[in-house]
Amino acid sequence: MSFLDRVLDPPSYGYEKNGQLHVPTARAIAREFFSRLNILRTRKNWLPLTGWTTTLGLGIPLTLSFTHFFNLWFCLAGFVYGMVVLGTHGTVWFHRYATHRAFQFKNAFWRELCRNLVVKTISEEVYVISHHVHHAKAEQPGDPYNVKAGWLYCFLADVNHQGIHRDLNAKDYGQLCKLMDHTGVRLNSHAQYLKWGSLCHPAWTVLHFALNWAVWYGIFFLVGGHALALALFGWAGVWVVGVRTFNYDGHGGGKDRRRDGIDFNQKDLSINQRWPGLITGEWHNNHHLYPHGARAGFLPYQFDPAWHVIRFGWRVGAVRSYRDFQEDFLERHYRPWLEAQKRP
Template sequence: MHLFDHILEPPSYGWKDQNGQPVCPSRKQIFSEFLKRLNIFRSVKNWMTFTSWFQLLCLLPFLLLFIFRYFEWPLLIVGFVYSMILMGTHGTIWYHRYCTHKAYTFKNAFWRVLTQHLVIKTVFEEIYAVSHHVHHAKSDQPGDPYNATCGFWYCFLADAVHQPINRNLSESDYQKVAALLKHSGVRANTYEQYRKWGSVDHPARVLLSWVLNWSFWGTVFYLIGEYGFDHRGMALVCCIFGSAFVWTIGVRTFNYEGHGKGKLKHTEGVDFNKDDLSINQIWPGYVAGEWHNNHHLFPGSARSGFLPYQLDLAYCYIYLLHKLGGVTHYHDSRKQFLKQYYRSRSESQD
């Protein structure tokens, strides 16, 4: 059995039916599974999914304080830019192109850690990267952890119900899973620790990283607000952390939208990959460099904005770090895309 066939913890309703078709559970089944996966009293192995959603809830008071106490239009613009552009682009740079696809190589740990913590941390590397390998191997097929053909809630709650790693891996398979995360700086548990916690990363390390990241950025934004925005320290903190809540909710909708809401919505001359339902979209493309159909064609590329109008801010950051010496090597599949798909299509039309 291929590793990606059993690398993730299967939901109680399973991945596919007797005919090999995706199991698309009812909303009741999905929410039941979601609550079960968050219950740390039921199993300590639920700690990562519980922490992920508890972390999200911790951001909500900041958003409410901003709306009802500190609201100002200029700050709203700041929050919009921070969440939609900075956090969106960072998600593509770090979790997508590096942690999952290793599309570029850092010179040393300094540049890696700097990039990892460029923004407020709201996503765990383990939950994102391992499951994203499976997504590419089984895109829109049974076993895809966020299979858009199974509906919005199947995708939106996927980080809890479909993305955690399998808790019953053999020692050899566990080592293979740990190897998928080694380059990202995740220090893997021993096999005995994995059997206890059900995860590659240890809760103490994850919690410490979370606390240090939030403490650092909270202090930075408070000082900027106090001395740069006329004593608006708490206002800026609430604005930025509140906007992080909006982004973290919004990113959970992306794969449903990015795969045409489970429908075939390819646009001729825009979406060249026809092997799955992925599509290129203007909004995530411009604000986060996420030209998703292009990415599914060349997942290992540090650039996915291949056409002239396809701005790729994530690639701009990677390219800048390369010029500064922080990135020693990166993959760029633009020439291959143009030769293999775009120019060949233009020639065939002539």
């Protein structure tokens, strides 16, 4: 068993049966979900419980923004903030930097500035570790958000499938820390990990969320009062719920929706979609083709806002280096395809 095969805590219903992907019932998925949120069963459930507490907590400002402080322009600003700003930041920070190290910051100041550039909605640990496994086992048993297991399987994956294994030995835990040590997250010792079942400590994690939310609410309030602050925080909640559906859609809902001349990665069902591509840079098939690249929009129509943010960081000295595979993509995939179209 390879390292990435054993770093995640498997669900009670397992990933496979008789060597094939096991697709649990909706009832089994729901039962697993609530079991893993039960802090009374074990304190090691603190991270998934915190994740969904903060997510559902953002429903409060969303509700208040519509019932007590509604402003059409602030609502539109919230939509753009949630869909474009948070989406692009998620691509830059969680996807291209924290997971794939597609670029490097000049120093810790710029890293922390980028990390806290928006309202915090996701713990790095939940995203980064499981995403490494996803790329290693895409659409195979063990893929934490395997599209072939259905929408609900993907939507609740952050609780049911993305948590790290809770009894790794010191050597494996040390190797796991190496996947996170560049992110700025304060990591637990092995003894603390055995107590809390996580890489991050609950006190530091909750403090980070609290300080981030307090600062950003204060900034938004100074700009537009409670109406603006509630709208932006509320739409941040919409985004963090919606992003849980992305991998299901980004892999064609489990069907082969890849298109000739558009989706060149043939190793999995990932597809390039215009909406997430244009507003966040998530040209997903391109990303699976070059996961370690700072750019995923390779063709003229594939506008990549995350890439432009990274390039801007490089121009102002915040980013020290980055990896760009556009020319490799054109040479190895796109130009040969164009030539093939000319043949009778």
